[in-house]
Amino acid sequence: MKNNILIEAENISVIRDKKEILQDINLTIHNKDFITILGPNGAGKSMLLKCLLGFFKPNNGHIKKSEDLKISYTPQDFTIDKSMPITALDFIMLNKKVKKKEILNILNELNIEDLIHKQLSVLSGGELQKILIARSLVDSPNLLVLDEPTQNLDVSGQLNFYKFLNKIYYEREISILMVSHDLHMVISTTKKVICLSNHICCSGEPSKITQDPEFINLFGHEFADMMSLYKHDINHNHIGKDND
């Protein structure tokens, strides 16, 4: 596809039980984009991801994907049944044609090399999330899709995760599409925010979006004011300072 476009969604609509979950969504994901979808519960965030990834066929609209698109997806509600005996390393290598050394490098970066020989079924939610992220980075994808990736992490885990995400975004030059509830952290990390409430209310750079009347309408005045305090240049690394 031309103009470095990875995914182009045009006029996407999804109707379920006579309710329009997604209304006329237009969205383009380019190379090196870092997009976060925000929105209240039931806004259709996960459904939009499902449509873009091809898990769900929208009632209306078209989705065009680049031929060299290589997606890595981290689901929201990942659980592993106890009847499946599989170590973290075996799971990461499943259906991937990569060398063990590359995987070990990624695990080192994520500080989770001690988890590799553990069974997936004994890992905590946070540990499992990290293994999923590690798996999604293997095999050099050009689009990372993350559905609420930090929901099982504690606050320091979330901070580390977003720092790490920033790092891989710059180092690997990949595109990231993420659904998140961590508004304050998203504002300081992502390059573009899309506010969804069944339709796209507003979208743009995080620093500008918090001033948008639609954003204020969606999340409230107090929240928007609080968010504007979090305006950051994503190249800066002063997360520690904010906590002081």
Place this chain on the structure above:
Amino acid sequence: MIDSFILNALIAGICVSIIAGGLGCFIVWRKMAYFGDSLSHSSLFGIAIGIVLGFNATIGTFITCLIFATLLTFLQNKKILSNDTLLGILAHASLSIGIIAISLSNQYINLDAYLFGDILTVTKEETLWFISSAIFVSCMLFLIWEKLVLITINENIAIAEKINIKLIQSLFLVLLVIFVATCVRIVGILLITSMLIIPAAAARQISRSPGKMAIVSGLLGIISILVGVYLSIIADIPTGPSIIFVLTAIFTLILLSIRRY
């Protein structure tokens, strides 16, 4: 010197155990025990059709099970009824229709042999069918193994990684149907699911990877065939139940020895 009928029985049993080793793991992982049970119940209908129309019962079973599996998957996707209700209806409906068809056929049929299996009557020609089924199913399963394991763990990750999940799942169903059509002769309709589930459940206790679980499951199946056939001959008890009895004993032993630590 082993009698040829025992040798044929052992070859057939070992082939079935090898197939069951891999497929059984997926039945356990995907929680398809009731599905397997329903599929095997439907095989009686196939046997009846085969006998009434005068062709091979195995082919009859294969075709009916395939139609049954397709219908079941179609109805499951429609989500009209919950899975267990749907399976309960179809399994027992097909079992009843099968028994009615056999009774109307006016031919003498040893129903016990189909319900509980009759491994000792396997002929030399039939062992060739068992051997080729074992080779075919094992090779196919080996080819789709990694993809099927990933689909089993998380379908959405598999779709995102461009795996054709419908194709892989359909292939798995075909392999399962081949197993049922093959295994009916060995342990019978009522005990087929246990041949899939018990070795896999026992193997789970002592395995740390999906592949090892399948191999251990196959080996436990082979041991139970050897011991079960021997036991049935010396104690003069039905072979199918004898095999399942040995499997259950192995499962219990493993479970008890694991719990000790």
